[in-house]
Amino acid sequence: METKERILLTxxxxxxxxxxxxxxxxxxxxxxDISPGNLYYHYKSKNDIIWQLFLRxxxxxxxxxxxxxxxxxxxxxxxxxxxxxxxxxVEYRFLYRNLIQLxxxxxxxxxxxxxxxxxxxxxxxxxLKQLQSLKIxxxxxxxxxxxxxxxxxxxxxWLNYSVAIFDDSFDEQKKLSHGIFHILQMISPFLDKQxxxxxxxxxxxxxx
Amino acid sequence: METKERILLTxxxxxxxxxxxxxxxxxxxxxxDISPGNLYYHYKSKNDIIWQLFLRxxxxxxxxxxxxxxxxxxxxxxxxxxxxxxxxxVEYRFLYRNLIQLxxxxxxxxxxxxxxxxxxxxxxxxxLKQLQSLKIxxxxxxxxxxxxxxxxxxxxxWLNYSVAIFDDSFDEQKKLSHGIFHILQMISPFLDKQxxxxxxxxxxxxxx
Numbered sequence: 001m002e003t004k005e006r007i008l009l010t011x012x013x014x015x016x017x018x019x020x021x022x023x024x025x026x027x028x029x030x031x032x033d034i035s036p037g038n039l040y041y042h043y044k045s046k047n048d049i050i051w052q053l054f055l056r057x058x059x060x061x062x063x064x065x066x067x068x069x070x071x072x073x074x075x076x077x078x079x080x081x082x083x084x085x086x087x088x089x090v091e092y093r094f095l096y097r098n099l100i101q102l103x104x105x106x107x108x109x110x111x112x113x114x115x116x117x118x119x120x121x122x123x124x125x126x127x128l129k130q131l132q133s134l135k136i137x138x139x140x141x142x143x144x145x146x147x148x149x150x151x152x153x154x155x156x157x158w159l160n161y162s163v164a165i166f167d168d169s170f171d172e173q174k175k176l177s178h179g180i181f182h183i184l185q186m187i188s189p190f191l192d193k194q195x196x197x198x199x200x201x202x203x204x205x206x207x208x
Numbered sequence: 209m210e211t212k213e214r215i216l217l218t219x220x221x222x223x224x225x226x227x228x229x230x231x232x233x234x235x236x237x238x239x240x241d242i243s244p245g246n247l248y249y250h251y252k253s254k255n256d257i258i259w260q261l262f263l264r265x266x267x268x269x270x271x272x273x274x275x276x277x278x279x280x281x282x283x284x285x286x287x288x289x290x291x292x293x294x295x296x297x298v299e300y301r302f303l304y305r306n307l308i309q310l311x312x313x314x315x316x317x318x319x320x321x322x323x324x325x326x327x328x329x330x331x332x333x334x335x336l337k338q339l340q341s342l343k344i345x346x347x348x349x350x351x352x353x354x355x356x357x358x359x360x361x362x363x364x365x366w367l368n369y370s371v372a373i374f375d376d377s378f379d380e381q382k383k384l385s386h387g388i389f390h391i392l393q394m395i396s397p398f399l400d401k402q403x404x405x406x407x408x409x410x411x412x413x414x415x416x
Contacts, residue, residue, distance in 0.1 A: 099372060100305050100371050114373060118373070146390065153369050157361065157364075161364065163308050163311065164307060165326070182358070189348075
């Protein structure tokens with residue numbers, strides 16, 4: 001693998017494990033056993049590395065947020081879909097842990113992330129409307145709009161919230177499953193009985 | 209005012225304005241025109257200052273989260289109450305902007321903040337139950353529990369979310385009002401018609 005690519009992968013791992021503010025470019029070079037000069041030959045600053053990682057994250061999250069039209073959607077599909085979204089968030093979790101500082105530090109990142117958040121709300125709204133047209137979900141327009149924003153907010157901050165509320169020994173995958181079910185439970189009051197039961201069954205399967 | 213107190217107030221202002229990671233103890237001493245040695249005479253580290261500020265925040269937020277039993281609760285009361293909660297959060301916003309890092313850095317803060325979050329959920333649940341017993345709100349137990357957690361999560365991360373989604377020129381107070389109405393709209397589908405109308409009227413009054 002080329003040095004340029006190895007730098008990105010090493011930085012991503014260190015940022016995720018130790019928190020981006022605690023990792024310097026020297027730290028990354030040292031971990032790879034290359035000279036700081038060699039690293040600077042490829043990337044002129046830490047912000048440059050963060051920006052390149054962000055661009056990869058952006059491609060992946062946009063892919064996941066482009067949903068296909070479906071003829072059938074059950075709570076099981078929704079659960080699987082939210083798992084895909086959370087997988088991308090977990091892979092680039094350093095961005096979410098430190099979002100406000102990074103947005104203030106890197107102007108491009110702020111503008112791009114803002115658009116991703118708008119896209120998250122829009123995708124959530126599109127899915128809710130699909131569920132409505134399939135007669136699975138029943139809610140007025142104002143409720144759907146508010147639920148969509150709430151889903152975007154929760155998907156964005158669930159990782160931070162789970163760090164804050166759960167004991168450190170609590171299993172990582174369990175934390176995510178709780179987040180996904182938390183989102184699904186938000187729409188639960190507006191579901192038909194069959195899908196509500198399916199959701200209860202799924203939550204027994206995956207949360208215990 | 210004593211130097212010890214002035215240090216805390218200066219630190220709080222700088223942390224809020226410039227972000228806690230960007231403010232050093234030297235920076236605080238310089239802003240006050242005292243020597244770093246004088247500052248260290250009162251506080252042995254930046255974490256020590258943060259901890260003292262946290263203790264003040266903790267007293268204020270606990271005061272606000274201790275709700276009196278009321279015989280009458282309208283959406284107007286709820287709106288005023290959420291304003292009180294958000295006022296404390298805004299006063300100590302540096303804690304919320306940087307929560308995960310601070311919790312990882314200061315073990316005491318992690319344990320205390322975890323308890324505050326649990327208290328936020330519990331208070332939200334108590335209020336929802338009061339609204340139920342007043343027959344203003346109608347929702348099953350699972351919905352109430354989920355709403356309470358969702359209210360705690362939103363109150364905790366709304367400031368960060370609003371920085372992320374709103375244009376920088378957007379008025380600070382408007383951002384907060386949006387957060388408060390976002391929370392009230394979450395319970396809106398479960399309200400009786402009178403309170404739902406009152407909520408719509410309030411939102412026209414304060415969001416436009």
